[in-house]
Amino acid sequence: MFQEYDVIVVGGGHAGCEAAAAAANMGSKVLLATMNMNTIAQMSCNPAMGGVAKGQIVREIDALGGYSGIISDKSMIQFRMLNKSKGPAMWSPRSQNDRMRFAEEWRLQLESIPNLDFWQEMVNGLLVENNKVVGIETGMGIKIKSKAVVLTNGTFLNGLIHIGEKQFGGGRSAEKASKGITEQLVSLGFEAGRMKTGTPPRVDGRSLDYTKMEEQKGDDLPEKFSFSDQTTVLKEQRSCYITYTNPTVHEVLETGFSQSPMFNGRIKGLGPRYCPSIEDKINRFAERDRHQIFVEPEGWNTVEIYVNGFSTSLPEEIQYKALKEIKGFENVKMFRPGYAIEYDFFPPTQLNVTLETKLIENLYFAGQINGTTGYEEAACQGLMAGINAHLKINEKDPFILSRSQAYIGVLIDDLINKGTEEPYRMFTSRAEHRILLRQDNADIRLSPLGFAIGLAKEERVIKAENKQKNIDQIVSDLKVLKVKPKDINEELSRFKSAQIKETTSAYNILKRPEISFKELRELEKGLGNYISQYDQSILEASEISIKYESYIEKEHQLAIKMNSLEDLKIKDSIDFSLIPALSAEAKEKFRKIKPKTLGQASRISGVSPADVSILMVYLGR
Incomplete structure (x- = not known):
């Protein structure tokens, strides 16, 4: 009845959808096994995508060739850019979505992929031979062979729903829990735990x-x-x-x-x-x-x-x-x-950086099974697991994003090195290089990487390259474009900006915090005409590049420096309570665990990248 598949994805949530789509679009023959095809890509909690740090992840998924951004756009009923009153590293896109259209658009997108098949049934076991996964077994006893398996079980593993003193099995409201997989994985040597999440009326x-x-x-x-x-x-x-x-x-x-x-x-x-x-x-x-x-x-x-x-x-x-x-x-x-719902998860320290398990070859975990919470966190894990499952079975190099390349890299690095003792949620504060990882430049950062592995289309790369060329051109032109005091001083006063005493470049004027392209348009007719030829998104990215030039360069240097300090020794005599800028949680964890190196300190659960940077400064580096 069934052919042998390259990749089987178990679970049709946000992680499963991205995993199946990625592996199939890269050329693998994929089977998506889900308990209910009518709930594929269900928004189990709030009908929204993005938000603080999560919006950056959605744009990164899109830049790499995933679908979460496209599906969100197609089902959107409201858009807001959060944190615009703060610096650009904090700007985060968020959409309110039509729940039914979101799920429908995802299913239609998946059904349009030729290499992707579906099977509706509970999966209650894995086929494992010589510590290598070779397929799945369903509730009806059907065995389906594959070269790799990606588990994206969400809250369904032994899910238990609580309402007051009532409790009953379920993976989601009105849907049954999944049984069998946890018990098998534990018997194979995996460590399991329990987490809970909740939803409102x-x-x-x-x-x-x-x-x-x-x-x-x-x-x-x-x-x-x-x-x-x-x-x-x-x-x-x-x-x-x-x-x-x-x-x-x-x-x-x-x-x-x-x-x-x-x-x-x-x-x-x-x-x-x-x-x-x-x-x-x-x-x-x-x-x-x-x-x-x-x-x-x-x-x-x-x-x-x-x-x-x-x-x-x-x-x-x-x-x-x-x-x-x-x-x-x-x-x-x-x-x-x-x-409230309780469910099984597997501490992610049991995973390699590719999201492949350390114990069972070609078995990948993605989403809430790894202790994360949120659609966006799940979707990006699914994308990376699907990509790496395809690459592994085709004997190609793994695809790994560093902390300075993407929020996705931060998330995976946090999970596999620090683990998590509570449902992991992404925040901008988790990314020490967040000025580099902005939502506006995700395409420039990641589209070439997505294209190189065979996922993002070439037109994505061309578009990103043209965007960067336009940004570079604007920066270059504004350094050359000169403005005279007599032409702009009156307007500068209107904008409560200091007047100039001699001819200066438009570039220097734009560096002022109170002057944006909006004001620059009004300062002098020639500037207005020049600015009007560019799209707003290009202007915004150019303005960030100009205003935050020194910060961006410092972050680049810091990224290099952090990598070189991975093995910096920490003396046993250090009293962490005397470092006032450290968070209370970091002080407690450092006192308890006594890390020997900066690298070890950075991987302790509850210690933020900011804490690591503070400790690095304290150590004189």
Whole structure:
């Protein structure tokens, strides 16, 4: 019935979709095995992609030839560039998406790939011979052979759902858990653990009073994720809304704490510290009398609303009673309650940098099975696992991204060297070279690499090269273009910028923090005419290149320096508590573990790249 496949991908979530697409597009014959073909690429949690640091990952996936950016663009209902008030290293694209269209677009994209087949059934075992994976076994006992297997099981491995004192098996609401794989892997010598995550209730948007909430519109000039020409920017957008909890809401929720599986010990797994449940927020931040709630539409036409910020596993009647006390929710109708879910994961220190397991050859893990949380983190792991599975079985060199090349490189390096004791989420603070890893230059950084391995199309590389040429040309031209005091001083005063006393270059004027291309256009007619010939994205990238030139160069040098200091010895006599800039967590971990080298210190869970840089400075390097 089945041929032998090159790569079998188990799981049809964000990691599985990217893994299957990548391996198939590179030439492998791929089988995507999933429990339910109707839930391929399901947005199990919030209907959004990107966000702080996560948006950079989506653009990196796109630049390498993955699909998450394209699918996000096609299903987008709102776009916002977060952190625009901060430096460009912090700018992060985020989209609100139509949940049903997102899944549909992913499935249609996968079905358009000739090398990709599908099989709908639970996979409950691996075929292993001489410490090498050679296929899978399904719940019906069907054995399917392959040269490599990528496991992307999400929250389905022995998934257990909690709502108050009720608990039942499941990998997602109304979907059964997957059994058998954990037990087999443990018998093969793998270490397994338990983690938990949660989701909020979904409600009927028709029952909400939006006049009592703050409207959160999309950007006036929305962008998109993909650098390709396959998608276009939004012409209309749907608004989100913001409201808040209050002391009454907190009092209602507290009446259910005795029935909370999180507080009474029924949940054993560790949850995401950076995305806590509402009961956890109330407990940990007792001094706060309100918490922000984001009211997010699930699509263009559906009335279903995602109540972001209200993740909970309290009894459903407590959830409902508390929701009714939120401003704008007085007449709320609940579609389904929030819940917590526990699931098995495998500490990622058991993986090589390619995401291949150390114990079983040609077996790859990607996504929440590695202890991560988030669609974007899962998708990039799937992409890298799919790429490396294809390269390995074709006896080609592995594809590895360094920490100074991509957020994807930071994520994988963190996972395999530091491991994780809680669901891992990407932040800009995890990347020590974040000024190099901006969302605007992901195409320039990574498209040539994606093309070199046979994934990104050649037109992507040409487009990225032309973009860099335009940036270089603008920088060069602005150094030559001169402006005279009599022509621009009046306008400079209007922009509260110091007047010039002698002729200077437009390049030096643009270096001023208060002057952007927008102001430069108005300073002098000739400058305005020159600037108008370029696309806004090119101008933005050029402005960053000019304004942050010295910082970017320093980061390049620091990247080289960090690599050379991997084996720098740390004296046992160092008292880490005397280094004031270190985070409290880093001080605690350093005191406990006593790292012998800077390299070892950098791989300790909970120690950020910033902590490592501070320690490096303290050591005189």
